Amino acid sequence: MASSEPRGPQQMWRALGWSLKGLxxxxxxxxxxxxxxxxxxxxxxxxxxxxxxxVECAILLGSLLLVLIVEMVNSAIEAVVDKASPERHxxxxxxxxxxxxAVLLALVNAIACWTLVLGPRLL
Numbered sequence: 594m595a596s597s598e599p600r601g602p603q604q605m606w607r608a609l610g611w612s613l614k615g616l617x618x619x620x621x622x623x624x625x626x627x628x629x630x631x632x633x634x635x636x637x638x639x640x641x642x643x644x645x646x647x648v649e650c651a652i653l654l655g656s657l658l659l660v661l662i663v664e665m666v667n668s669a670i671e672a673v674v675d676k677a678s679p680e681r682h683x684x685x686x687x688x689x690x691x692x693x694x695a696v697l698l699a700l701v702n703a704i705a706c707w708t709l710v711l712g713p714r715l716l
Contacts, residue, residue, distance in 0.1 A: 615665070623668045625696075626661070633657050649710050656706035663699040667692035 619626040636657050644650030670692040674685045 619665050619668055623664070626664050626668060629660055629664055633661060643711060652706050652710055656703035660696070660699045660703050663695050667696050 620630065637654055640653030640657065641650050644653050671689055674688050678685045
């Protein structure tokens with residue numbers, strides 16, 4: 594269903610505000626996100642320093658951003674599951690486990706990207 598609300602700069606500013614509110618909630622309420630954000634703060638400058646080309650920098654930095662993005666989606670899934678079904682249920686557990694697995698795959702992706710970009714230089 595299409596929104597009847599007009600699109601434009603005002604709506605974009607509101608959307609930015611909601612996005613920043615979500616980012617703040619992740620920082621305040623999600624310890625895993627905070628840890629990954631701290632790692633990002635250390636690793637992002639390294640990505641820009643160690644990448645020899647724009648493409649290498651993008652791969653190194655993008656793989657780190659992907660971890661943060663997937664962690665946020667996982668946290669959102671967990672929050673919705675907890676709100677919708679506070680009691681234990683096999684489907685709720687499966688949804689949470691799959692979200693966690695997505696974070697694991699994003700971390701494996703980051704390790705693979707960093708290894709493939711930087712590994713040949715270290716050997």
